[in-house]
Amino acid sequence: MSLELIFSLALAYLVGSLPFGYWLARAKGLEPLRGASYNIGFENAMRVLGEDTVIVSFMLDFLKGALVVGLVAPFDGNEPALLAGLAGYVGHLYPPAFLFPKAYPVRGRGNIFILGMLAGLAVFTAFPFWMAALPVIVWAALLGWTRYVAVSSLAAASTLALEVLLSPSDAWGRFAVLVLLAAVIWRFKENLGRVMDKTEPKVGEVHHIAGERKDQIVSAFLIHPLSPDAVFLTERARWLKPLYDRGWITNSMIYTFGKYIRPFKIGELRGIYTSDGQEIRCHILTSPLVPEVFKNEPELAKKRAIQGARLALELGASTYGLGAFWGTIGKKGLEVQAAVPEIHVTNGGAYTAGSIRAAVPQILEHWKTRGEVMGNLTAAVIGANGVVAFGMARMLAGEVGKVILIGRDLTRLDKSRATLEKAFPNTKFVSSLEPHDCIEADLIFTATSDPNPVVFARDVKPGAWIYDEGRPADVDFSVLEVEGVRLIPGGVVQPPGSMYDTNGWATGSLGFGDGNVPACLAETLIIAANEAWDRTSLGETTKTENINYFVTEAERLGFRVLESVEKPAPPVSGKNSGFGSALN
8 A cells, every 4th residue: 555545545534524514513503412413313403403504514524425535536446445435434433532622522423424435436436336326225225114324324334345345356445345334333333222222213203402392301311230130121132131041141241341331222201291281201321330330340330420421411311310329429420410511410319318208207197097006116227327228217216116227237227226316215226137127017118229139028027018218129029928018119209191111111121110210210300390400419418408399399290109019010030130220
């Protein structure tokens, strides 16, 4: 390969990297992400950016693709042209950072560039016209049939590669089309995954962005698998489940490879309509990090949460909720917010606490209306070493005759017991390391981060009420086989309207039953609906005024706290598997 050709290929890369669409959007005073292809696609770009901007951008990208081929027209053969097309396409996808001084690069799909490249092959080289036209025909036919841009683009790139491989060509030509095909696959890998998950928008679908319509609110929520086998709940990974069942894919492999996968969208909640008449849509995002990663590699988890925030922003969300262990990293969301200030981040702690604060008095009131002598009742609090469970114990103290504090650190439990005994001298407190000691309790409250159940049928007596705030659930559904037991899922909320998810399985995988969401997700929706940006939950401190705000606003907007579980829904995949989505 001559120096002249190398220089021409370098020039082709620079020409391909020119971000005309980005510059045109900035010239109109629009934020670059508002025009991101990931978010709104060609039709919505026409609506948001305007027809003139999109058409000019279209023409410039087309000319850019043809120009890179023309740069090497003086060289003999088709191979330099294919190499130039590859260099220009890579430049289009991965432009130099200096071209984006005020934003991280927004990479387009590159379809228009490739269309221009094919036109350049037909005009400037000896490349047969029919070979340049066939990929375009395949692209148009599949786009009309499937309405998925990713599927038609991959098919078109595969057609071009097959043509070159089957025709007389030297090694450089074959190398160029194979690398080009690999680049197309890599660029569309997330789109193809969303096609499998049934969350990829089709041509013709309108997706509004934050602030564009006052009657439609867009938000996003990040979850994670609670156990290794839950990774295979997504459609894109379900086909690998038999290999996991046979032991060919191990938990260690899932732990390792999951760390290299960026957040992606697995579903979208729709049909949520507030009493104000607003529709709230929520993109459900995930990254396959199992709970151990959050403890062992918190910086990696923070990095993924930040990437999830940027994805939420590209998807048009105004508010971004951190579910389960995501809410514990980056100083409980503070560092995520600082990294992506364009979107409003919350860890959901205020409404989670509010749902508890509202639920415990209601549970006690039920027992009082039954004529029970409250001083004769015993309550057990499991996970009392934690802040949430200790708060429950304080609410129960003075209302019942005895409180059993159950946890894993006896020294800390005894300190908590001493604090409560001083404040509530008329209540008896007991420290314990054994969950089975709740067998004598009339009321059981649990809030742990244990990945497996800690309360079973053998641990509860007939007629006991159990309030389970743990995520994953602390209570095994076998308790419902005990006569008179009532299981109350802590922090489970039913949004107003008729909520459904677009692919039919994402809601169930959350583990709260169809039509229900955790309180931390509900907080994300309420913030988005009210544009209450100053109410986000971040950091260690949760303001009492914010807790009261979400309790009041949830009721006003039509959110309803779930009061009991009469019949359990079967687990999606194994005991307590699924995706975590509530704070512990």
